[in-house]
Amino acid sequence: MSRLQVVSGKGGTGKSTVAAALALALAREGRRTLLVEVEGRQGIAQLFGTEALPYEERKIAVAAGGGEVYALAIDAEQALLDYLQMFYKLGSAGRALKKLGAIDFATTIAPGLRDVLLTGKACEAVRRKDRSGRYVYDHVVMDAPPTGRITRFLNVNDEVAGLARIGPIHNQAQAVMKVLKSRETAVHFVTLLEEMPVQETADGIAELAQAGLPVGRVVVNMVRPHHLDDEALRAAGELRGDVAHALSRAGLGGPAERLVDPLLEQAAEHAGRVALERAQRRVLSRLEVPAYELPLLGTGMDLAGLYELAAELRKQADEE
Known part of the structure; x- marks a missing residue:
């Protein structure tokens, strides 16, 4: 040391x-x-x-x-x-x-x-x-x-x-x-x-x-921390429009959509951040320098x- x-x-x-x-x-x-x-x-x-x-x-x-x-x-x-x-x-x-x-x-x-x-x-x-x-x-x-x-x-x-x-x-x-x-x-x-x-x-x-x-x-x-597994992360960026359409078809487009939409937006943002972090980890790994991580x-x-x-x-x- x-x-x-x-x-x-x-x-x-x-x-x-x-x-x-x-x-x-x-x-x-x-x-x-x-x-x-x-x-x-x-x-x-x-x-x-x-x-x-x-x-x-x-x-x-x-x-x-x-x-x-x-x-x-x-x-x-x-x-x-x-x-x-x-x-x-x-x-x-x-x-x-x-x-x-x-x-x-x-x-x-x-x-x-x-x-x-x-x-x-x-x-x-x-x-x-x-x-x-x-x-x-x-x-x-x-x-x-x-x-x-x-x-x-x-x-x-x-x-x-x-x-x-x-x-x-x-x-x-x-x-x-x-x-x-x-x-x-x-x-x-x-x-x-x-x-x-x-x-x-x-x-x-x-x-x-x-x-x-x-x-x-x-x-x-x-x-x-990452709150979603890989499958949920993939779905987070794709489901927002589908869920809104499904709620509308079910006659729940008003209050339910206003409740669910912010949650889906947060999930999509989380998925985007995780993708960015993984890309930066790959850049760091190519430096071939040992790394520590602090929460x-x-x-x-x-x-x-x-x-x-x-x-x-x-x-x-x-x-x-």
Whole structure:
């Protein structure tokens, strides 16, 4: 199991929810997981019902078997201050630069600098060890940028390493890419059984492979149950006109037709949705990437729902 689990996906597919559930699933049996947010939306805090996360690692949940989930909302400005202190010992000078607005200026206009800092901080958490030589976190889960930006986001340190041929910046960029392009990392894509998210998933997987970045799994989210068997699904799209005609011939065309027609319409819509979902499953199967499926929770998403999705992820992983 890769130690850095990167979760991407098209907006609206539940990417952050899946990342949170994955962190809970990986933290079982006494393990410790760090859930990292890089987009500044405080989505983790909302999902777990906590206050806005500061720039520090904070325990937010206890998983099955006593495992712990910590969370970190990475702030690019603070990460740059850490970087300046780590490599150039500019502790007080760095704080002075922040007061002058130089840090905000640098992270806003420097191409790729924010992504360098965000990926660097996450990889530092992956490599960090305690005094006994054990990893501080068994897994780091990153709630990453969406599918259209994920390859450039993860590959930015490769570009930096090429620009800075020597020195600490070059060494840091190489160290980050060593993690991101190794078996320590897996990049997962969250999708729905809809045409656009599935196509973006296919494109994202192809871009990752071309960049030499490791593809993990596809997570099909919000899967709705099928209420009709195959025979009923076939009939649902064909019977509407026949039933209306039969009711009319039987002299029941008025109230009975108004009662039955909406039911037949819903059945036809359900049949159409099932056909679309099956077509998208065939597209996903051709990608030859292992897939998990998570159900649509009818009660909406809350902390109990996260634990339910985490249990489903564990179940499917154990069945592999």
